Amino acid sequence: MITFTCDVCKKKLDNPDVDRLFYYANHSICEPCKDNFELNVKSQIRAKEPYTTDWYEQFIGDSLDKAVQKGKI
């Protein structure tokens, strides 16, 4: 049996549907948190000029680290 724990909301899921789990920047996050996270960062990503893949990866990693520390997105 696999138990998945979301790094942000700490919700535990037993035998989760693996297609609904997300791994970003070394963090495991559940689907609702992923949706909230994407909503949250979308406008900042769109507004970024100039946009680079390096910046994106750094930004996603930093934003997720902050969310994990706060325990919410």
Ligand SMILES: [Zn+2]
């Ligand atoms: Zn979660």
